[in-house]
Amino acid sequence: MTFQSILDEIRNNLNKVLSELSISDISFSVEPAKPGFGDVSSNISYLLAKQLKKSPQQIAQIISENYNKNIHTLVLKSEPHPSGYVNFFANWNQLSQLILSESNLDTFGFVELGKQSTIVVEHTSVNPNKALHIGHVRNIIIGDCISRILKKADYKVNVLNYIDDSGLQVADILVGFTHFNFDQEPPNGKKFDHYCGDDVYVKTTQKYEEDPSLEDIRKNILKELEDGSSETAKFADVITRKVLANQLETCWNLSVTYDCLNFESQIIRSGLWSEIFEKLKEMKLVEFENDGKNTGCWVIRGDGKEEDKVIVRSNGTATYIAKDIPYAAWKLGLLDDPFHYEKYPISQPNDQKLWQTTLNDSDSSENDFTGQKVITVIDSRQARLQKIITDLMAKFKSVEDAYVHLGYESVTLSSDTAKTLGLETEGKQTQMSGRKGLYVSADSVYDLLKEKTIQETSKRHPEMNSEEIGDIAHNVAVGTLRYEMIKYDLDKIITFDLTKSLSLEGDTAPYIQYTHARASRILEKSGRTPSIDVNYSMLSEKSELDLVKTIGLFGIAVKDSANNLSPKVIARYCYDLAVSFNSFYEHNKVLGIGDENLENSRLCLVNSFKMTIERALDLIGITAPEKM
RNA sequence: GGACUCGUUGCACAGUCUGGAUAGUGCGAGCGGCUUCGAACCGCUAGGUCGAGGGAUCGAAGCCCUCCGAGCCCUCCA
Structure with missing residues (x-):
């Protein structure tokens, strides 16, 4: 399960370290690190502080030293942080290889929770x-x-x-x-x-x-x-x-x-x-x-x-x-x-x-x-x-x-939208009512979004025929509506506004779909199918590794989302993945960089991104067009 | 009156389940970036007593209690 692999390795090795120190029965965390703190973090030293009568910093020091003595494949090194956290830095040569090759499988992101029940x-x-x-x-x-x-x-x-x-x-x-x-x-x-x-x-x-x-x-x-x-x-x-x-x-x-x-x-x-x-x-x-x-x-x-x-x-x-x-x-x-x-x-x-x-x-x-x-x-x-x-x-x-x-x-x-339907609410939002005819129909919202997208797409692609534009507009309209419905927590009221809720910019489906179109364009322009047998160790820029890491987190997002019955988790994952790709795109050129090996590696990364965003979007029923 | 849910920056939200580092994102505001793989994009700046108070904890936006504000439910309606 990709990034889960390094989490598992670290957990196992930490347990080994604990038993060497004759400590048992501590349920510590091992999780993806916040930016700037390595790749994986554990709170283990906080939990041992009382028992060992030492400060978290001291314990982090001891654990890191012992950890580094152990054999590890996906981890480069463990490092104590002055705060008391133990941080781990991944061996990206190994981990990229693992994540990106798995991302080529149809089963990528699949988690065995239900056991076919x-x-x-x-x-x-x-x-x-x-x-x-x-x-x-x-x-x-x-x-x-x-x-x-x-x-x-x-x-x-x-x-x-x-x-x-x-x-x-x-x-x-x-x-x-x-x-x-x-x-x-x-x-x-x-x-x-x-x-x-x-x-x-x-x-x-x-x-x-x-x-x-x-x-x-x-x-x-x-x-x-x-x-x-x-x-x-x-x-x-x-x-x-x-x-x-x-x-x-x-x-x-x-x-x-x-x-x-x-x-x-x-x-x-x-x-x-x-x-x-x-x-x-x-x-x-x-x-x-x-x-x-x-x-x-x-x-x-x-x-x-x-x-x-x-x-x-x-x-x-x-x-x-x-x-x-x-x-x-x-x-x-x-x-x-x-x-x-x-x-x-x-x-x-x-x-x-x-x-x-x-x-x-x-x-x-x-x-x-x-x-x-x-x-x-x-x-x-x-x-x-x-x-x-x-x-x-x-x-x-x-x-x-x-x-x-x-x-x-x-x-x-919203108050404004209620007003367009003939109800004055004094600036307050209001519940819809079928009986009173106070509602906005699904079909009309779809039509509005589609019309808006047709305009946007036509501006950008004067060469396209109306059928092609219609297809794109359909996918964008459906995506926008679906994304808007699940990006908030289930227990948050959504105040629908006929103008404000139909944005195509920022944290929206079109933003995510757009990154997919960017990736598709690179692959198309390269004129070849990326070969999987490349040397992923060429990927070393921060934005490259961040993208690899985010791709690797897919399975964890699926698990979290399924366990909590929370579609929002997948929506956020899609957004994070798109942000990661945009950062990569901004910092690294893929084509025409004069280094065949590096170009190959980056093409593979772009391809992995494209497949992963497609699979992730599919979980929330959104299709990303090749062009938009 | 009772049950449930929500309260985080001007606005809309994430983080809360499972406590730990520097509380993130979008919109809006201000500034900047297309002769370059697509600017539906990217970068920078400003903006926060995490509703209030108390408690347990080495440590709380998060856990417990009280209060305040908002929503919603409490028909021999569906």
């Missing part, structure tokens, strides 16, 4: 009554990046999208179609999902406020939805599948794909709920209330000071959270699978197979989309409900962390 990643799960907005995009991109990263970390990943096709939001647009005469054909070529969200949904919910008696119609429609044989349910199926197809277009356009679509209507009709409800009763996880404010309901007891949660109403119907319980249990493979699977009629990009659940047992294939672990990506406003599910699953499965709610903060609109 199965894991479910569920994301997207947007009600099929509207187009995706920028807030949904955060969910989708986080989920997609996590699945890509987990695959790189040796997990078998099943990506699911839960289609809530029988909920209240769907009922609302049905009310619009059936009672307010909304045309089923959108006006002047508008995408159907946008039409349903912008027009039918918003205007129908407006009418509820004007006329509360409409609530009865709404409730009726909702009830009919749950009965699969009703005309309403059949109509709903037509509408929601049209919306879903449009939503998937948006996702696919952003390089997001799935393995299986799970329809809520089918979960309801499968009878999984009554199965799990019996189990809950047996395990005494739900209780029937004979008095109090929840009289006649089945509830889950609140934790500590939390209120009890009703899961079956006194009229016998299940609440929102109740529907999630059988699905969660199904995802973990705790229930007999009632579903059959058929191919989704439209094919995904790259022909990746997409399945959908069906209760129809003819003409279907055997599949298993469950996992030993489950990660559900839902925004953190649902944390309370997800905690209830998590607790239940821990009891069902008898494994603590089998079900993980991966929460993230929402995307809000």
Whole structure:
């Protein structure tokens, strides 16, 4: 694992030094050094200070001296720092060789964390009554990046999208179609999902406020939805599948794909709920209330000071959270699978197979989309409900962390952007609202970014045709949007601003993609494929070795990212790698330097960089064009 | 009222999980760099009581406690 190799070597040798000094059981750190402190650092002497009754400086001195007596291959020397750290300097002749030759392998960056265990990643799960907005995009991109990263970390990943096709939001647009005469054909070529969200949904919910008696119609429609044989349910199926197809277009356009679509209507009709409800009763996880404010309901007891949660109403119907319980249990493979699977009629990009659940047992294939672990990506406003599910699953499965709610903060609109949508917020950011029509759609942001990129690219490449420019603009637009969605920590609110969030400069995807284009250009101009059999010891400039080192850190970044379910780590790695390359590019010429051997070595380095940035970007679903 | 999350330079963030050296980056501001492998770039300068207070520690932006500020959740809504 490249840079990990030198960390391992140092750890082993330090342990040897410790045992020579008859010291044991110290868990010290061995990590990549901060700039200016060698290549690797250890805090070992701080930890021994008390035991040895010596200052960290003195101990660092002793350890370094002893360390240098040992045989080492990847380390040149160990050096005590006056602060007390023990710093190590790499033998770059050896380490460059190791890192750069490994970087040529397809498996570069692969880490054996999952050991081929199965894991479910569920994301997207947007009600099929509207187009995706920028807030949904955060969910989708986080989920997609996590699945890509987990695959790189040796997990078998099943990506699911839960289609809530029988909920209240769907009922609302049905009310619009059936009672307010909304045309089923959108006006002047508008995408159907946008039409349903912008027009039918918003205007129908407006009418509820004007006329509360409409609530009865709404409730009726909702009830009919749950009965699969009703005309309403059949109509709903037509509408929601049209919306879903449009939503998937948006996702696919952003390089997001799935393995299986799970329809809520089918979960309801499968009878999984009554199965799990019996189990809950047996395990005494739900209780029937004979008095109090929840009289006649089945509830889950609140934790500590939390209120009890009703899961079956006194009229016998299940609440929102109740529907999630059988699905969660199904995802973990705790229930007999009632579903059959058929191919989704439209094919995904790259022909990746997409399945959908069906209760129809003819003409279907055997599949298993469950996992030993489950990660559900839902925004953190649902944390309370997800905690209830998590607790239940821990009891069902008898494994603590089998079900993980991966929460993230929402995307809000900046005051300026809200104003362009007609809402005055007095300088404050504001939550989006589908019901109020207060949102920025994913498609419109993509279009804006693409248009902007087309302009930039045309300026630079007047010789290109529009198709070529369009391809580049697509990759840059998708990259920019994806990067913007994951570069912040999951628990930071993203305030989306129609002008400020669409920058193509600084810490953005185009910056990283641009370095890739620079590298590609060098390789193209060199007119040859770099040979791997070169003497890497010719690489000795600081910026060269920094680049080699950053390339070598790929695997460590993947491991960190997978362990912490943090796509941001890969985004930052990509950025660091690009910064490293730009520094190298600024300080060293590759072509026409009059030294064939050095040129060869640098070409190899450029090639390793190009392959590594491509692989790293791929983990966050970003493609870097050859030219831009 | 209770639960959870956040607070680091003018703005937006990284670093906090796993304590240790000189707290990093981008935007913005000021200055400088294309007859050179692509300036969507690079270099330099200015800008920080790490929300406040206390505690444990040889050592805290990081761990524990209290407080303040912001967000969000707490329906027989979804």
